[in-house]
Amino acid sequence: MTALSLGSLPNELILQILYYLDIPELLALSRTSRSLRFLAFDPHLHVLRLKYSLSSLAHLLPLRxxxxxxxxxxxxxxxxxxxxxxxxxxxxxxxxxxxxxxxxRPKLSTLVAANILPKECCRVDRRSGDFVWGGGGLVERKRQLERERLKEGLRVWLERKAREIRARRKDSNAGVGVLVWKFSRKMKVSGPSERRETAEWERRPKREKVGGLKRFWEGLGSTGLASG
Structure with a gap:
């Protein structure tokens, strides 16, 4: 079974479909093919549309x-x-x-003198010598503060890195005795904890003892059930 297309339909049926379209839709449809363009500009179609518009207008005017x-x-x-x-x-x-x-309104110089408006918002005019509005001062001041904050952060980071590098160089330049002393110090710090863990492990009951107690209580329970 072949699928039906719009071009395979008869012209009368296509005109009946185009009857429900508006003018912009008919113009868009007329650009698709020659046959649809011929049908979209059919005078009979527009006569029917005009009659429908008149009838609907007579019905809608009382409702306005x-x-x-x-x-x-x-x-x-x-x-x-x-x-x-x-x-x-x-x-x-x-x-x-x-x-x-x-x-x-008061002048900018009066507002600046009364500390109502900061000086960063204004600039001095060279010709008149009076304050004029310059909103870019605040933006420039903000950028300057951000640059200073960034420089301070970089300075602190570089100082910390320099201290770490100096400490590494000091350790690398130290002799074997210093390295042995540091290693022995670490061992002394970790020694008591390791000995404590070993003592706790030794105080734990042995596996054979636990198994014997388990068998004893199981036998005691079975004899109690048998006597009951």
């Missing part, structure tokens, strides 16, 4: 929301010309207030 529900303050979907003009006027007033507030 009223204009009052789309306007502010309920919703901002529909804005009238009066609302748009009021918004533009409000934005203009906000800009005017902001510009006036910016003019009344």
């Amino acid at each position: 929301p009223s204009l009052q529900t789309l306007q502010p303050p309920t919703s901002n979907i529909y804005l009238s010309r009066t609302r748009l003009a009021a918004r533009r006027l409000h934005w203009a007033l906000v800009c005017i207030r902001l510009s006036r507030s910016l003019q009344r």
Whole structure:
């Protein structure tokens, strides 16, 4: 049994399928082959689609929301010309207030003198001699602190490695007597613990003794059961 493809179907059936597609889908389908392009641009298909749109539009228009529900303050979907003009006027007033507030703000030199703003955030202008905003000062100060912290860590690590290398060289340059002394010291440290383990092992009961006790108690139990 061979599988059916879209091209093997009759044109009437393909038009019935294309009837349920939207315009963007029909355009995408028309780019696949010549036959589908011819069917996608068929006038009869679009006449049927137009009739269906008119019938569905007549059914959906009574269900649309009223204009009052789309306007502010309920919703901002529909804005009238009066609302748009009021918004533009409000934005203009906000800009005017902001510009006036910016003019009344204190200077950077006043903020720096009052310790409100750190000096690292500002730089001195060469022409006017006044403080101007320079936000890169904080970033540069942070980078400088990170570099100093990294240098300090490397210095500590190098000092520790140098001490280890000096200790190794000192041990390698030492004579045989020093090495023997260190080895004997290690043996003295580990000697008592080893002797303690040996004494504990000797105090443990022997295997033959344990086996004899086991047989004794098993025999005693069997005689007790027999007498009972």
